[in-house]
Amino acid sequence: CEGGDHVRLTQPVEIEAQELAAFRAMAPLRVLSVDAPPMARYDRRKDQHSGIGVDVLCFITQRLGLRYEILQPQDLTVAEKIRQVQDGRADVLIPLSENAERAERGLFTRPFYESHYAVIARKGWRPEIRGMADLAPFRVGVIKGVAFEALLNEVVAADRLMAFDDISSAGLFQALRNGVVDVAVFSKSIFDEKRYLHEYFDLEVVHTLHDAPRAYGFYFNPSPSNQRIVQAFNRHLAVLDLSGAVAAHEDGERQFIERYVAQRSQHLFWQMAVGAAVLLVLVLFLALRRYHRMLLRLAQSNEQILLQQHALEQANQELRKLSQTDGLTGLANRRQFDHALLREHARQQRTGSPLSLLMTDLDHFKYVNDHYGHAIGDDYLRTVARVLQTSVPRVTDLAARYGGEEFICLLPDTSAEDAHMLAERIRQGVSELGLPNALADGGRLTVSVGVATLEGGHSSAAQLLAQADEQLYAAKRAGRDRVHGVVLR
Numbered sequence: 001c002e003g004g005d006h007v008r009l010t011q012p013v014e015i016e017a018q019e020l021a022a023f024r025a026m027a028p029l030r031v032l033s034v035d036a037p038p039m040a041r042y043d044r045r046k047d048q049h050s051g052i053g054v055d056v057l058c059f060i061t062q063r064l065g066l067r068y069e070i071l072q073p074q075d076l077t078v079a080e081k082i083r084q085v086q087d088g089r090a091d092v093l094i095p096l097s098e099n100a101e102r103a104e105r106g107l108f109t110r111p112f113y114e115s116h117y118a119v120i121a122r123k124g125w126r127p128e129i130r131g132m133a134d135l136a137p138f139r140v141g142v143i144k145g146v147a148f149e150a151l152l153n154e155v156v157a158a159d160r161l162m163a164f165d166d167i168s169s170a171g172l173f174q175a176l177r178n179g180v181v182d183v184a185v186f187s188k189s190i191f192d193e194k195r196y197l198h199e200y201f202d203l204e205v206v207h208t209l210h211d212a213p214r215a216y217g218f219y220f221n222p223s224p225s226n227q228r229i230v231q232a233f234n235r236h237l238a239v240l241d242l243s244g245a246v247a248a249h250e251d252g253e254r255q256f257i258e259r260y261v262a263q264r265s266q267h268l269f270w271q272m273a274v275g276a277a278v279l280l281v282l283v284l285f286l287a288l289r290r291y292h293r294m295l296l297r298l299a300q301s302n303e304q305i306l307l308q309q310h311a312l313e314q315a316n317q318e319l320r321k322l323s324q325t326d327g328l329t330g331l332a333n334r335r336q337f338d339h340a341l342l343r344e345h346a347r348q349q350r351t352g353s354p355l356s357l358l359m360t361d362l363d364h365f366k367y368v369n370d371h372y373g374h375a376i377g378d379d380y381l382r383t384v385a386r387v388l389q390t391s392v393p394r395v396t397d398l399a400a401r402y403g404g405e406e407f408i409c410l411l412p413d414t415s416a417e418d419a420h421m422l423a424e425r426i427r428q429g430v431s432e433l434g435l436p437n438a439l440a441d442g443g444r445l446t447v448s449v450g451v452a453t454l455e456g457g458h459s460s461a462a463q464l465l466a467q468a469d470e471q472l473y474a475a476k477r478a479g480r481d482r483v484h485g486v487v488l489r
């Protein structure tokens with residue numbers, strides 16, 4: 001009952017102890033409230049009633065020792081609420097202005113507040129209205145059942161006066177907007193609040209009807225106990241100083257502007273916050289998508305690089321192989337042989353294991369070329385190469401084309417005896433091919449083989465090679481188609 005603090009008495013009011021006891025013994029008053037700021041206002045969010053009427057009710061009931069409960073506002077019209085008080089379903093209604101019909105069926109206290117009606121029109125349109133009488137030519141909208149309706153009936157013709165349902169009063173203001181009525185007559189203080197509450201900024205008060213003020217009081221059910229209460233209320237209302245309560249509640253418009261501005265800025269803030277959040281999410285999404293695409297492109301180019309690298313390695317391998325291979329026969333070329341000879345010679349020097357060389361030369365090959373042609377000569381060379389390759393099958397052995405029609409075999413860990421045997425196998429193998437060579441003995445292609453084996457001592461690789469060559473020529477001199485060998489120790 002904080003609002004009761006706004007109310008004072010200008011003179012003391014005596015309450016007899018007996019009267020007080022009777023009030024205390026009474027059931028709580030069932031109070032109905034009408035939405036009529038600044039007298040009564042219901043805040044749905046806080047589920048709280050406030051206003052000048054509520055302060056006065058609170059102040060007086062507290063002094064009288066009366067209890068009360070404000071009934072939950074149902075969606076009832078003012079007329080229906082009035083009926084509930086008249087029927088005894090509620091004890092009192094706040095606030096209500098007096099008219100004869102209401103006074104007949106209920107009890108009014110003295111009025112505690114005076115209010116005014118306003119003429120409202122669409123913004124920018126200023127009809128010439130200075131008082132009630134000026135309303136006559138217009139189509140006037142009013143809320144159904146208000147006491148003021150009776151006064152309007154006297155001024156405005158029935159076909160120009162339209163009454164609207166009062167539960168939300170939205171219908172009246174919509175009619176004004178649509179041009180169904182020219183002006184609306186409505187409580188000024190309530191409109192001041194509704195203007196901000198429902199953003200009726202396209203409507204405005206064009207005139208306040210000071211010539212027809214309405215006085216508001218409490219409206220009681222006329223039961224005997226309520227009659228005593230009304231008397232006690234009236235004794236207080238006669239000497240009540242309401243200036244504090246009026247100051248606290250009458251500036252409804254200012255309060256609503258402040259609340260409206262606060263709400264709007266909060267709304268704006270959230271709108272901006274949501275906008276910023278949406279923007280941020282969008283930016284993040286785009287950045288992520290871009291990052292993802294970049295990763296994808298990076299992975300693709302990495303794959304491309306790996307493929308290129310692989311192809312390059314293969315090409316290098318191919319080149320390396322080509323640089324070490326004889327193009328005609330597919331055997332190792334002289335370059336590869338020279339490397340291998342140096343390596344195996346060094347090993348022989350370290351380990352002392354025997355190292356043999358076989359130098360093979362085709363006999364009377366010039367004749368083959370001259371008589372059968374170069375192409376056949378090439379075929380002979382390739383065939384002899386195959387014989388060489390199959391005759392020295394160890395992985396450590398190396399058969400190479402040494403020059404024109406000269407071949408050489410490098411045989412690590414091979415004794416002079418074994419080397420000789422291999423040389424014989426080659427010689428025999430070629431002879432058994434039976435390739436025609438008319439100039440050779442027996443009319444078939446033969447080869448001569450020189451063998452040199454290093455079994456000890458410090459002869460160089462070049463010396464070993466020279467010795468193999470020497471043995472080859474010795475074989476040639478001795479009549480060809482034979483093997484000659486030497487051992488270096």
Ligand SMILES: Nc1nc2c(ncn2[C@@H]2O[C@H](COP(=O)(O)OP(=O)(O)OP(=O)(O)O)[C@@H](O)[C@H]2O)c(=O)[nH]1
Pocket residue numbers: 328361362363364365366367369373374375376377378381403404405476480
């Ligand atoms: N078809 C062909 N012939 C080659 C190749 N390289 C060398 N020659 C030929 O091989 C022949 C070697 O002849 P010579 O060195 O006179 O010896 P030869 O006729 O084999 O007689 P001897 O070695 O004394 O038995 C030459 O006619 C070269 O042109 C080649 O790659 N292909």
